[in-house]
Amino acid sequence: MRRESLQIGTVFLLTAVAASGQGRNMTKPSSPALVPWPASVALSASEQFAITKETAIETPAGQADLQRVAKALGALRRPALDGAPTIRDASHQVAANAIRLEISPSAQQNSDEGYDLTIASTGVRIVGASAAGVFYGVQTLRQLLPWSVELRGARPHAIAVATGHIVDRPRFVWRGAMLDVARHFYGPRDVKRYIDLLASYKFNRLHLHLSDDQGWRIEIAAWPNLTAHGGTTAVGGGSGGFYTKQDYTDLVAYARDRFITIVPEIDMPSHINAALSSYTELNCNGVAPKLYTGIDVGFSNFCLEKEITYKFIDDVVAEISAITPAPYFHIGGDAVKTLTPDQYKRFIERVQGIVVKHGKQPIGWDEIAHATLQPSTIIQYWRPDASITPPPSTKLILSPANRIYLDMKYHEDTVLGLNWAGNVDVPVAYEWNPATLLPGVPETAILGVEAPIWSETLATMDDLEYMAFPRLAGVAEVAWSPQEGRQWTEFRTRLGAQAPRWTALGINAYWSPTVDWMR
Ligand code: TNX
Numbered sequence: 001m002r003r004e005s006l007q008i009g010t011v012f013l014l015t016a017v018a019a020s021g022q023g024r025n026m027t028k029p030s031s032p033a034l035v036p037w038p039a040s041v042a043l044s045a046s047e048q049f050a051i052t053k054e055t056a057i058e059t060p061a062g063q064a065d066l067q068r069v070a071k072a073l074g075a076l077r078r079p080a081l082d083g084a085p086t087i088r089d090a091s092h093q094v095a096a097n098a099i100r101l102e103i104s105p106s107a108q109q110n111s112d113e114g115y116d117l118t119i120a121s122t123g124v125r126i127v128g129a130s131a132a133g134v135f136y137g138v139q140t141l142r143q144l145l146p147w148s149v150e151l152r153g154a155r156p157h158a159i160a161v162a163t164g165h166i167v168d169r170p171r172f173v174w175r176g177a178m179l180d181v182a183r184h185f186y187g188p189r190d191v192k193r194y195i196d197l198l199a200s201y202k203f204n205r206l207h208l209h210l211s212d213d214q215g216w217r218i219e220i221a222a223w224p225n226l227t228a229h230g231g232t233t234a235v236g237g238g239s240g241g242f243y244t245k246q247d248y249t250d251l252v253a254y255a256r257d258r259f260i261t262i263v264p265e266i267d268m269p270s271h272i273n274a275a276l277s278s279y280t281e282l283n284c285n286g287v288a289p290k291l292y293t294g295i296d297v298g299f300s301n302f303c304l305e306k307e308i309t310y311k312f313i314d315d316v317v318a319e320i321s322a323i324t325p326a327p328y329f330h331i332g333g334d335a336v337k338t339l340t341p342d343q344y345k346r347f348i349e350r351v352q353g354i355v356v357k358h359g360k361q362p363i364g365w366d367e368i369a370h371a372t373l374q375p376s377t378i379i380q381y382w383r384p385d386a387s388i389t390p391p392p393s394t395k396l397i398l399s400p401a402n403r404i405y406l407d408m409k410y411h412e413d414t415v416l417g418l419n420w421a422g423n424v425d426v427p428v429a430y431e432w433n434p435a436t437l438l439p440g441v442p443e444t445a446i447l448g449v450e451a452p453i454w455s456e457t458l459a460t461m462d463d464l465e466y467m468a469f470p471r472l473a474g475v476a477e478v479a480w481s482p483q484e485g486r487q488w489t490e491f492r493t494r495l496g497a498q499a500p501r502w503t504a505l506g507i508n509a510y511w512s513p514t515v516d517w518m519r
Contacts, residue, residue, distance in 0.1 A: 032162065033497030033518075034143050035473050036202060036480035039109075043144075043164030047121050051099075051145075051159040053081050055123075058090035058100040065131030066101050068257055073099065073138050076145070082154040099124040099141075101134050113204070114169030117141060119161050129169075132259040136202050140166060143501075150504035172434070174397055174448025175479035176205035176263070177472065179464075180407075180455040182212035182274075183295070184234045185241035190461045192254050197468075197507070199258035201476035206255055207263040207330060207450060210243075210320075213273035213292045213300055217242045218264070222315040223279065230274035230291070235456050237293045249323050256325070263363070264320050267332025268313065269339065269347050273300035281308055295456040298337035304347055314354050321358040329355045334365035334382070345371045352377060363397070378447060381438065384421055389440060395447040398434050404475050406453040406467045410510060416457050417467055426495075426512045427488045430474035435483065449479040462508040469502060469509035470495055492516055 032043055057074055059066040067087070074085045090100055100123065107116045108129040115128040115137035124141065128134030142149070144161050177198050179186065186194075195206060210218045216230035219242060231242035243251070252262045273292045280288045284303035292300075302309045321329060331351050336344055348364065348371035355362040356374060363378040369388045373379070378395050381388065384402040401408070401421035408424040409417040429451075435443035451472060458464050473495055477486065496516040502509050503519075511517055 031494075032144055033494045034140060035494050035498060036477035037486075037494070038140060038166050038168035039482055040167040041164070042166070043119075043162045045162045047163045048160040049119050049121055049124060049163055051077055051081070051161065052097070053083065054097055056086040056088055056095070056098045058088055058095065058098050060102055061089045063103070063131070066103065066134060069131060069135050069138055070101055073101070073141075076142055076149055077159060079149055079151045079153060079155050080146075080157050080159050082156065096122045099126070101126050101128075101138070103128055103130060103134060105129065107133055109167070109169045111169035111173075113173075115140075117166040117168070119144075119163045119165075121163055124161070132204070135199075135259050136168065139200055139202055140168065142200065147500040147504060150501045170202065170480045171482060172446065172448030172479050174205055174450065175203045175476065176207055176397065176448065176450030177203055178207035178209060178399070178450055178452035180209040180212070180453060181217050182209055182215045183455040184238065184459045185215060185217060185231075186455075186461070186464070187241060188243070188247050188251055190464070191251055193461065194464070195251075195255050195258055195260055197472070197505075199260055201473055202480050203476060204259055205261050205263055205450065207265060207452075209265050209267065211266050211274060212271045213297075215240050216274040216278065218248060218320065219244045220316055220319050221245075222319065223312065225278040226275060230278040233291045233293055235293055235295055236459070238459065245323055252323070252325060261326045261328075262324065263326055263328045263330055264324055265330030265332055266316055266320070267334065268351065269302040269304065269344070270298050270300055270334070270336045271332060272302055275312070276300060279312075282306070282312060298335040301336070301339060302347070304339070304343055310350065310354070313351055317354050317358050317360070321360050324360075327359075327361050328363055328378075329358070329360035330363040330380075331355060331368075332365060333368040336367065341370060380450065382452070388438070390445065394445065396438075396441060396445055397447050397450050398437060399450045399452055400432070400437060402428075403432050404429050404449070404451040404471070404478075406451050406471055407455070407458065410512060416463055418454070418457060424471070426470050426474060426514050429471040430478065430491060431488050432478065433483050434478065449475060451475040465508040466510050469507050470498070470512060470515060473498060
């Protein structure tokens with residue numbers, strides 16, 4: 001295993017695991033299988049902290065966010081140590097045999113998601129720059145615990161953790177995943193499971209593609225037929241589905257508790273057949289098209305000349321914005337095939353104004369760069385061949401289709417998925433540097449990275465998991481870890497060590513032969 005390169009910029013003490021009777025030069029280095037790799041790691045396997053039934057979890061009183069993190073941590077050690085741990089107020093000095101969670105600006109290091117994790121033989125201390133930082137420290141600790149903590153049901157065994165110190169912070173503030181719930185609908189249970197998996201790899205954004213030609217997936221009170229009719233089907237003619245406002249609000253809260261921000265998207269002016277089919281008055285010719293269950297793109301458009309189109313958009317943006325605490329609203333804007341450039345530009349500029357009026361920051365796929373953008377508008381880059389020169393202050397989210405579209409096939413024999421951007425095997429999704437992807441777009445202009453999963457060919461959670469795992473873990477590292485020292489040949493070993501965890505969690509992963517799976 002090659003580890004040299006990762007030691008650049010990190011302090012990594014490989015301490016021998018002293019198997020009984022073995023001399024110094026017969027010992028084997030142990031390295032923690034952390035994904036994403038932290039900014040700085042110094043661990044020693046020669047001394048350990050044992051988590052027992054008596055180990056308490058301590059948090060300062062009155063911090064609801066931290067109490068939730070403490071509960072989640074408590075649940076994590078459950079399979080090994082039956083019964084709930086004591087969660088107690090940490091107003092006193094650091095106690096022995098405790099895992100203490102706290103917030104302090106000292107863990108900041110230029111990121112309010114940073115944390116400092118210290119494991120001593122007497123206890124653990126996680127100091128975050130914010131509750132999110134503490135949460136990420138807990139996710140790191142989770143990966144240092146034996147994989148069997150991921151099992152459900154009590155299976156008593158010892159939990160021992162190597163002692164040491166990890167100082168960590170993310171490279172990018174936007175570490176996203178996108179789920180297309182329009183081509184096939186995924187209910188709240190599936191979305192929550194995806195949120196759980198994302199959170200464990202330190203993602204902090206989930207972009208929901210809530211409408212497309214094949215389905216409208218969110219209740220809008222002023223336009224009830226959108227879901228009553230527009231939500232009733234899916235690609236291939238399935239029965240579709242939609243989120244009530246309550247479902248959506250619950251998802252937002254569930255995600256927030258895991259430090260993930262939900263970003264809603266209503267794709268326009270194309271990808272809008274489900275809405276056109278639901279309301280005759282939205283069509284230029286006054287005739288509603290049939291619901292669509294195929295997988296073509298770019299054939300439907302809003303009627304740009306009718307004022308009711310903008311009234312409709314205003315209502316939709318207003319209602320979704322009212323139940324979205326995040327400051328973002330994604331307007332799509334991709335794959336428009338039948339409008340003139342000028343029609344497109346004027347439409348995007350007008351809709352941008354509507355989003356800003358409702359207090360949100362617009363986001364759009366990279367085609368929106370052809371319009372005059374407001375300073376707060378974010379461009380989401382996706383087309384591998386697009387050459388875009390964004391205005392100097394404009395921020396970008398990078399979703400290069402030929403790298404991190406998780407609906408692309410792994411190789412030519414992959415049954416699921418599409419391949420219009422090529423086959424994307426696991427190393428392809430990992431081996432790239434956001435800072436050098438686009439000429440003229442420096443790291444400072446990049447908000448972060450987001451991995452979309454389009455669902456034309458993906459009908460079930462098993463399908464989604466098969467396409468997301470293992471690539472999603474690679475994307476997590478692209479978005480979180482320092483570029484310096486990132487190398488596939490080393491990563492594949494840490495990635496391979498995730499296998500027993502994924503199996504314990506019941507993840508339907510694709511066991512790519514490019515990875516050394518630990519089984
Ligand atoms: C392109 S990505 C699209 C989607 C498709 C996807 C399939 C983007 C902004 N538009 O409508 O679902 O390809 O990979």
